[in-house]
Each structure stands twice: as structure tokens, then as C-alpha cells.
Ligand code: KIV
């Protein structure tokens with residue numbers, strides 16, 4: 386079992402690996418190949434639920450899929466994302482929602498898109514024993530406020546503010562921080578400054594670890610951000626399998642004799658003479 390302590394030990398020594406999963410078979414594969422952290426990301430909204438943002442994703446969505454991932458995972462640390470408006474409105478509701486993902490679904494930690502408004506919450510969650518992974522830089526739940534998925538922290542003031550937010554969450558007790566879509570030199574400076582592990586996505590090579598959305602890595606997504614990389618062609622494989630199945634049924638090759646069985650006792654059961 387990977388723990389938050391293991392990640393801290395690994396940081397700066399070896400790269401930490403993190404990948405999303407939203408279902409049991411994917412989690413089992415990601416776990417078996419030795420990925421350190423599985424994120425049940427609210428990226429499920431875009432990746433597998435057919436939404437065009439993470440905004441519509443609910444607590445029920447994340448809870449159900451967290452349970453599926455947890456049941457299929459043996460070694461990786463499972464982190465569940467708190468979806469839009471499940472936190473940040475009322476503290477006790479936020480704690481209840483985060484706690485539910487640990488207590489009822491078996492997650493090991495939660496991730497929260499961070500800002501000045503999540504420092505006190507991060508401290509409260511850490512205090513009651515819910516490990517928090519912070520998330521700074523581009524925070525996709527803010528897409529409507531930002532007006533797109535633009536790179537963040539590109540100006541000196543914004544960069545300083547991003548570093549400050551990261552440090553405030555470390556002080557509040559966060560065990561790690563995701564840094565999304567910022568200049569590599571800003572991510573490097575944050576990694577240098579913080580003691581807790583930094584895990585980058587579109588943030589260059591100098592973070593303590595890297596995370597990507599699994600459907601992008603597998604080559605299943607129909608669109609991926611420019612900072613992602615396809616390491617497979619699962620979309621092509623699934624297409625070929627679905628097409629072969631259709632053809633086999635249409636031309637009578639499936640099912641074959643090996644897929645069917647004759648029950649001798651039924652010989653003549655429908656004789657009407
Ligand atoms: O939801 C998600 O997959 C994420 C990662 C991209 C960090 O938040």
C-alpha cells in the first residue's frame with residue numbers, strides 16, 4: 386500500500402507517477418503496472434461522461450467511481466477529486482463530502498482545486514485526518530470564470546501569487562500539490578520552495594512527479610491538450626474490435642459452434658404431433 390509518507394520519501398529521489406482512472410478494469414491495469422497514485426479525477430466529466438467541462442460532475446458521480454476504483458486497486462494511493470461546488474461553499478458540508486469519499490468509498494485522500502478560499506478547509510480536513518492534495522495553476526472548475534483553459538501564472542504577479550497559494554496549502558497541511566498548465570520555470574520554483582511533493586501536468590519536467598488523464602495516455606480521448614501525450618491507440622483497438630464483431634455477426638461467423646451448446650434432453654421437446 387502506497388501512503389502519503391511514501392510519496393514524500395520518493396519526492397526528489399525518484400519521479401512520482403500518477404494517472405487517472407474512473408472504473409475498475411482501468412484501475413486494475415494502472416495499479417498492476419506500478420503507478421504510485423490513482424486519481425479519480427473530475428476529468429471524468431470530459432473523459433468518460435460526455436460533458437464538455439468538469440462543472441456538471443456531482444458528488445454521486447465521484448463517489449460511485451471512487452468505489453469502483455478502490456475495489457480494483459491493491460497498491461496505489463487512491464485520491465478522489467472533490468467536484469465543483471461540493472466544497473468551498475460551506476465548511477461543514479465540504480468536510481462531510483470529503484469524509485464520505487474516505488469513509489464510504491475507501492479513498493485514501495482527496496484533491497481540491499485550491500485558492501485563497503481553500504486554505505482554512507485544507508487545514509480543517511488535515512486536522513480531522515483527511516489528507517488533502519492541493520491543485521494550483523489552471524483549475525478547470527473555474528473555466529467559466531477564467532474564460533477558457535489558458536496557461537496560468539505567466540506574469541510575475543500571477544506567478545508570485547501561485548507560489549504563495551502553494552505555500553499556504555503546504556502550511557495548512559496539504560500532503561502534495563498538483564500544478565497544472567503553468568510555465569516550467571514557475572513549477573520548478575514552486576517545487577524548489579515546497580517540502581511537499583509537486584505533481585505536474587503541463588508544468589514541465591522539474592516537478593517531483595507527473596500526472597495525466599488516462600484516456601489521453603491510452604489514446605482513447607477524441608481530443609487531448611497539447612501538453613498530454615498518447616502512449617497507445619486504445620481508440621483504434623476498440624474500433625477494430627467493435628467493427629470485427631459487427632462483421633462477424635452480419636456474415637454469420639459469430640457465434641460459432643464453440644460458443645453454442647446443444648442440450649440432448651431438449652430433443653423433440655417442442656414436438657406437437
Ligand atoms: O481531474 C483530473 O484529472 C485532474 C488532473 C488533470 C490533475 O484534476
Ligand code: NA
Nearest residue numbers: 426427428466
Ligand atoms: Na480535476
